[in-house]
Amino acid sequence: MQQSSILLLFLFLMGIALIVFIYIFMSSKRADQGMSNPLKKRFWFFLILTIIMGIFASVTIPKSPYFAFADKTPAKVIHVAAMQFSFFLSEKAIDRDKPSGQKIELPANEVIEFRVTSFDVNHGFAIYDKSNRLITQTQAMPGYVNRLRYKFKEPGEYNILCLEYCGVAHQLMRSSFIVK
Ligand SMILES: [Cu+2]
Numbered sequence: 001m002q003q004s005s006i007l008l009l010f011l012f013l014m015g016i017a018l019i020v021f022i023y024i025f026m027s028s029k030r031a032d033q034g035m036s037n038p039l040k041k042r043f044w045f046f047l048i049l050t051i052i053m054g055i056f057a058s059v060t061i062p063k064s065p066y067f068a069f070a071d072k073t074p075a076k077v078i079h080v081a082a083m084q085f086s087f088f089l090s091e092k093a094i095d096r097d098k099p100s101g102q103k104i105e106l107p108a109n110e111v112i113e114f115r116v117t118s119f120d121v122n123h124g125f126a127i128y129d130k131s132n133r134l135i136t137q138t139q140a141m142p143g144y145v146n147r148l149r150y151k152f153k154e155p156g157e158y159n160i161l162c163l164e165y166c167g168v169a170h171q172l173m174r175s176s177f178i179v180k
Pocket residue numbers: 123124162163164165166167170171173
């Protein structure tokens with residue numbers, strides 16, 4: 001459903017690109033005459049472009065995951081520390097000098113907050129569902145704590161993979177947790 005609407009959107013945009021291309025191609029044939037009222041055409045072009053971009057921005061920006069569940073109190077806070085080449089997940093703050101993690105079980109249909117950081121280089125913190133579909137992600141950055149909130153609807157095992165190339169064993173960097 002979502003994929004077919006994205007396909008339709010791209011076909012629609014492709015159609016617009018094609019029309020613009022044909023218009024430019026046709027007008028280049030009568031280049032000797034020059035474009036009549038070029039400044040007026042430019043004005044309308046930028047006006048329509050600004051309106052279209054304004055519509056897209058006002059529809060998509062409120063759906064940004066950065067605002068997800070911002071007005072809710074999370075049922076559980078999970079601290080995440082990424083290091084070459086593993087993830088530590090804990091319900092308590094993770095000690096930088098002696099990092100350790102624990103097995104994580106989360107309740108379904110509750111807002112969960114992940115506080116994600118890194119103890120060395122930039123990593124990605126990406127959560128995948130049972131069918132290996134990426135459902136949410138954030139960056140794990142040294143010196144920063146990135147907050148990621150999500151409500152897991154399906155019980156089961158979720159996998160965590162690094163989504164930022166971080167070194168030779170990047171592809172082995174993974175973890176998981178259970179939702180009950
Ligand atoms: Cu990595």
